Amino acid sequence: MTLTLGAITVDTTDPEPIAAWWAERFGAEIVATNDGWFVTLKGGGLPGFLSFQKVAAPTPGKNKIHLDVMTDGDLDAAAQELVAAGATLIEKRSAGDFGWVTLTDPQGNEFCVASGH
Incomplete structure (x- = not known):
């Protein structure tokens, strides 16, 4: 199968x-x-x-599965654009050289955005 x-x-x-x-x-x-x-x-x-x-x-409670989306531009600018469109910023995070931002959509579903570079 x-x-x-x-x-x-x-x-x-x-x-x-x-x-x-x-x-x-x-x-x-x-x-x-x-x-x-x-x-x-x-x-x-x-x-x-x-x-x-x-x-x-x-x-x-918290989503058990969430979307990870990528931006081909500046991560901070992408996060600000998402917030301006109705998302809510949860936290800016990093692990070593990799950074991402956790947000919620207008209905409270968590998702993350990271830079594709």
């Missing part, structure tokens, strides 16, 4: 606005809305599908 990753799916109480937010960040497009209960993005900077599924209540 061979498995392939079909999509990364994020639980949310309101899929369409958060899907639109991420579509704008990645330069992707919404390719399916399924009456607003399962919204899927493709294209732009995504390697495959990113979906947002409507749930009655968000899972409490």
Whole structure:
């Protein structure tokens, strides 16, 4: 048996606005809305599908899986741009020479951004 990753799916109480937010960040497009209960993005900077599924209540606590996104530009400028677009800064971090910034999207889902250089 061979498995392939079909999509990364994020639980949310309101899929369409958060899907639109991420579509704008990645330069992707919404390719399916399924009456607003399962919204899927493709294209732009995504390697495959990113979906947002409507749930009655968000899972409490920290994400067990999160997105790691890369910027080809200045890391601090990318983080500031994400914050200006509605993300919340959690912490700037580093391990040796590698640095990244942890943020949350407008619905509180944690993600990290790092420089691709």
